[in-house]
Amino acid sequence: MRAVGLPALGALGFILLWWGAVLVEVADPVLLPSPAETWRETMHALNTGPLWHDLWQTVQRTVVSFLVASLIGVPLGIALGAQERLYRTCEFVVDFFRSTPASALFPLFLILFGVGEGTKIAVAAFGAALVILFNAAYGVMNARRTRILAAQVMGAGRVRIMFDVLVWEATPQILVGMRSGVSLALVIIVVAEMFIGSTDGLGQRVIVAQSLFESGLMYGVIFLAGALGYLLNLLFLILEKQFVHWAGK
Amino acid sequence: MSGGIAPRETALSIRGLRKAFGGQPVYDGFDLDVRRGDILAIFGPNGCGKSTLINMAAGLLPHDGGEILFDGRTVADVRVGYVFQNYREALFPWRRAADNIRYPMRRLGLPAAEIERRLERLSADFRVRFDLNRYPYELSGGQQQLVSIMRSLAIEPEVLFLDEPFSALDYETTLSLRALLQDVLKGREVTSILVSHDLEESIVLADRLLMLTRRPTSVADDVPIPLPWPRTPETLGEAGFVAIKTRCLRVFTEAVAGA
């Protein structure tokens, strides 16, 4: 009860604060519409307009880029982590690009992939893959040494140790990496939808609503993007709890 | 020093062993023979190289020189068991206790029926009363270490290494595990090398006690322990035990603590 009750109270407080600000007219109603108006306009756009389509496009792009990132980042991270010397060699490059704002890469990826779906997904996948790779490699490198020795003394060879010990030892960290990766992918996709040749997606919808002074809708889409990010994060938290039952024990 | 054990009776034979860390020698020409079926206890101060010795013998750590042979073979061709001090980090928490015990048998390629047969026999021998289908973290420390011991014995090792297996457990648990372990090791005649920090335990659980000095490590004393098996809590009060303990304490004060 408390797990749901307190956060709900916080959310209610936020909405009341918002409503209060509208009532005392802190800002121009065009800039700050009321919660009710935001709700009405957003529901209207969902029921009639292309907002569902936009939401679905953003979800799809995020999921695809996340999957690409995981397919590259997880195996590569594990392989690099298993050879610490090799990882140390690549570490600077990985760290450097991990720290580079992905948005700064848009022009480069536009040249490589042209204006279209490919670019958005490629940039998001690139950013997320580095985060996932980094976490997977660290998960493997931090594997409990005793466990590796135990497997070795029980007759496991290098490959077996990799699949029977290292992958499992790294799983909690890999899931943390995936959680960060999916959040980052969403951020990059929404920005890409705003600025690189898009006709749909939540990012595009925010920009369009803003330019048409549909501020209720603009706020609604922002919250929708927020809810999407929150749910993706929550999904991975639940996955971590369910799947990695042994973590920290 | 080895007391002239006949070659066929020797399960493990170490000759001229050398090992150094960063130029600092730990072993510089170390010899040891372990008789088949014996439990050898190794007792020595922190950092003298007890773990290093059994890790080299078990093939977990390379040595710089000398040879370590198991009845003429190197460790690669021998089934060895190893019980780690830190059971929490030695078991696989993502596998159930029973699957932890099955793991080395699967690596050995034993048929499933044989694996189950051995698992049942181990549970009976160790009088397991908890559910082996639980995950290790659902078990008490003593139960976890018991699972580790069962796992190490599942492959019917030719030599079993135990590195301070009871040091993280409370006294009551230690006593009951000790009793179970001696029954099984003596019943199955498993050649064992037990590293211990507890002098009483080293005497009670062993056929022979090796007392090591500080680095560079040498043998301070090599004590035969001809007390009858099984050894019980009463053994600790018997004259034979007390005499051995007195001798060991004297050696300890002279050669180990005094140095």
Ligand SMILES: Nc1ncnc2c1ncn2[C@@H]1O[C@H](COP(=O)(O)OP(=O)(O)OP(=O)(O)O)[C@@H](O)[C@H]1O
């Ligand atoms: N990987 C290593 N690198 C450098 N020195 C090491 C390494 N492993 C062990 N040593 C050193 O070798 C010596 C022997 O270590 P070892 O762990 O074998 O001691 P031990 O007798 O098992 O001690 P303890 O009773 O504390 O378990 C110690 O002085 C230790 O510092």
Ligand SMILES: [Mg+2]
């Ligand atoms: Mg040690």
